[in-house]
Amino acid sequence: MPPEKISERELMLALTILFREQxxxxxxxxxxSKATGLKRASLYHRFPGGKQDIALAVTDFTESEFKKVLAPLHEAGNVKTRIRKVARNLGEYYDDGRRSCLVDALSVGKEADGRNIIAERIAEIMEAFISSFEQIARAAGASAKDARIRAEDAVVRFEGSLVVARSTGDTGSFKRWQKDLARMLTGT
Amino acid sequence: MPPEKISERELMLALTILFREQxxxxxxxxxxSKATGLKRASLYHRFPGGKQDIALAVTDFTESEFKKVLAPLHEAGNVKTRIRKVARNLGEYYDDGRRSCLVDALSVGKEADGRNIIAERIAEIMEAFISSFEQIARAAGASAKDARIRAEDAVVRFEGSLVVARSTGDTGSFKRWQKDLARMLTGT
DNA sequence: GTCTATAGCTTGATAGAC
DNA sequence: GTCTATCAAGCTATAGAC
Incomplete structure (x- = not known):
């Protein structure tokens, strides 16, 4: 057999960029095919289920990458310091607000039967995102109810700033979000 | 000639729903064709430029509908009362957070040349949206800089809550946004 | 594991009748 | 202003060679 033209990880990174943009x-x-350097048939060798399979693989990959980005939340140390580290990680991951959110891009569109399998799967990533923030808000002393609201609002402002940045080209609100995140989650 | 099968307004409403979802x-x-009851050729009679023409018409239509929704901001009367009226209007227009934002849905995807004509056009709607909020914040006494930031953040939270609602099905953050809007814009 | 070649379908778009 | 019929191009997916 010929050697792999592109590593699993490079492949997933290229696919993620494409699905986020398109x-x-x-x-x-x-x-x-163009983005990965692999011909159609080679893609079907790696992803027998075709395009839907590829999108689901991108979802799985993004889930695991996101865990790394959010990892500092669950480490030891000062709460605000951990949150600030995550704000930096997210800034890097989203190119300071210039990249779109995969959840947003893949949740547009429904099948004829009104469902969207990929969106259902990707909703789990969104929930895990909120849940991580919720835990750190709890650690900062918030009540269960308050922690949930703070976490949801932090994610809402994150997603919204990416939408606004994509539309207007202005990443100011994303940067304000980064600065504000620790205060939002800890309430101080 | 046969009579119109569907009025201009009904046509635009059906098209707007479709493009927002898909x-x-x-x-x-x-x-x-299915959503409007018109065959392909009839669509090309009404929109000679084809699909792109349709999307641009939807953009124009949404711009004028949005002006109506935001109209109370520019009327006479108490500032907070006017903002609350707009919050109600937006709740109606977006079915309490269950509908997607057209700007979000149409700003996904780029041409090969890296541009997206529709997205460029629709960015104007986003800017007008922010600008309306900015004016009312000014009217409430905010400095030029503060008014812009308050307006941007209000729109960010609006867009974000629609993304989160579409993904998770939870419209709680949208309803909190409605309640909070007057405070966000006036700073009190 | 990659490729070329191709199948079968859907797409966006058009010609011309009524 | 609507329609039927049709088109070329692009789509997803597959077969089979190396």
Whole structure:
């Protein structure tokens, strides 16, 4: 057999960028082929289920990458310091607000039956994101109810700043979000 | 000639719903035909420029509908009362947070040349949205700089709550946004 | 594990009748 | 202003060679 033209990780990184920018319908196999350097048939060798399989793999990959980005939340040390580390990580991961959110891009569009398997799967990432923030808010002393609200609002402002930045090109609100995150979650 | 099968306004309403749910790539001419009751050729009679023409018409239509929704901001009367009226209007327009934002749905995806004509056009709606909030914040006594930041953050939280609601099905953050809007913009 | 070649379908778009 | 019929191009997916 010929050697792998592209490593698993490089492959997933290229696919993630593409799906984030184009969404599910927008990302055609021709684009995928071009972005990865693999011909159609090679893509089907790696992802027997086709395009949907690829999108689900991107979702799995993003979930695990996100865990790394959020990892400092669950480490030892000062709460605010941990949150600030995560704010920095997210800034790096989203190129200071210039990249779109995969959850947003892949949750547009429904099947004829009104469902969207990828969106259902990707909603778990969103919930895990909120849940991580919720835990750190609890650690900072918030009540169960308050912690949930603080976490949801922090994620809301994160997602919103990426939408606004994509539309207007202005990343100011993302940067304000980064600065504000520790205060939002700890309430002080 | 046969009579119009569907009025201009009904047509635009159906198209807006479709593009909001499916995005540009996701909304196929087959779906458009089904949603409007018009065959392909009839659509091309009304929109000679094809699908892109339709999307631009939806953008224009949404811009004028949005002006109506935001109109109370520019009327006479108590500032907070006017803002609360707009919060109610937006709740109605977005079905209490259950509908997606057109700006979000249509700003996913780029042409090969890196541009996206529809997204560029629709960015103007986003800017007008922010600008309306900015004016009312000024009217409430905020400095130019503060008014801009308050307006941006209000729109950020609005867009974010729609993304989170679409993903998780939870409209709680949208309802909190409605309650909070007057305080956010006036700073009190 | 990669490729070329191809199948079969859907897409966006058009011609021309009524 | 609507329609049927049709088109080329692009789509996802597969078969089979190396």
């Amino acid at each position: 969404g599910f319908e927008g990302a055609t196999l021709s684009m995928i | 995005g540009f790539e996701g909304a196929t001419l087959s779906m458009i």
